[in-house]
Amino acid sequence: MRHEKVEVIFQAAVEVFAESGFDQAKMDEIAQAAGVAKGTIYYHFKSKEELFVGLMNEGMEKLSDCVRRGIALKKSPSEQLEALLHAHILFFVKNGKLAKLLLNEAFGTKERQRQFRTKIREYLNLIESVLQQGIEQGEFQMAHPREMASAIFGAASVVVLQKIYSLEENQSEEIEATAPTMIESVQQLVFHPLIK
Template identity: 70%
Template sequence: MRHEKVDMIFQAAVEVFAESGFDQAKMDDIAQVAGVAKGTIYYHFKSKEEMFIGLMNEGMQKLIDCARRNVDLHESPTEQLKALIASHVQFFVQNSKLAKLLINEAFGTKERQRQFRLKVRDYLGLIEAVLIRGMECGEFFISQPQEVANSIFGSASFVVLQKIYSLDELTEQEIEEASPVMISTLHQILLGSITKSSQY
């Protein structure tokens, strides 16, 4: 079982990285926000870079786990894909600082890019598996499930991130209240393009 202090460090790191950016963030600040000694951070992570990669992998894994739980609640691939899209939007809204952090900083170093691509590939694999099941049972009409999975990930991410980046103009509550509209729009556009009916 992972040490609870790692969770505290990750939560503090999200706050500090989101506030200062990766380059300007200091381990001292992360330690202070986490309420631990700086030596405790270095016990778990060799460097700020290693910590960020761990945080990035943790965030992406939580997104994957959330999506998988929602997919597993349904039998129909259409309902599974609708649930996956909804969980994607809700996860980004509920973890807005982490979502912005991933987009802003995940492409910094080559190792960061490699790790991020690996985690995204895992998530795309989940989307693609739902699409293939839909193709096999005649619910989805597509020829390139891998490309469609990429499009779903990109579209859902962009729609919700556009709202998140409007935090200066909108409150967190207003963004959360906009979630059903974002989800409904994505259902209509994404599912409507791969099924016979667009009534979603």
């Protein structure tokens, strides 16, 4: 298993990065949150950037794993897509910090952001491959699966993000209770026409 201190630092770093964003996050704050000395972080990570990238990779990895597991149980592409949306939203609901980081830090021209987008690109490819299979098997019909993947990713992500922040402003914390509502909405968007 990973070194104990590294784990603690990771935990703290997610919190702080998610709360403040990369630039506003202070290594001091992360150290304090982790209950270690600042130097300890630098003993285990070469730089703030490396710590961040490690975090991101792990986060995207977990999201991917989680979604893949959800998909694996299903046969047909439409069931798989349904499971994908379900898993994606639930994951973000349970890992709100990562959701925040995702939209806060995924776009931009810095190296760390490019690395991040590479991981997102991989995740989008996963979505796209489900769509593609649906098309091939005659279940789905669409002209641009790549764009559709982005759109679905955006819908499912922003729905959760927006909910997180609006609940935060009302100081309400019961986001998990709203998960079904969000899942239902995105699934309707994808599977049923809005128009009667």
